[in-house]
Amino acid sequence: MADDPAKVKITAEISATLFETLKSLAEQRGVSANTILSQAISTENFISENEAAGSKLLIEKPNHTLTQVTRKKPSM
Template sequence: MADANAPVKISADLPKELFDALVELANKRGVSANTVLQEAIAREKYFSDKEASGASILIEEKNKTFKKVLRG
């Protein structure tokens, strides 16, 4: 039986702009690009599941107002 957490190697083609953003995020956080991708996928799955159950995603601005995040 395969380990559900065993790494699976993938290949992805990214536009230069997204690749640069990936590298920038990794450098700012002091982690690998792979870690940034893993966390982004995990967050996207979480948000997608929450929206599918009827939840809304809100952003609290500095001035304490809330804005609903509209996603595709």
């Protein structure tokens, strides 16, 4: 997904815990909170597109075992 050079300002309400997680991730990676949010949205889009195509998301653990990541479908 290509970056759109046009910027749009948003306002969001998140829990204090989630905000602390956001700040911690940004600090760990040496980037801004905006960058973390952008990466999260891009990652979610990538995963969603692949799930829609029938792909599975797998995590390889340090002992080389694979675990499938399953996500609860949102209720409408």
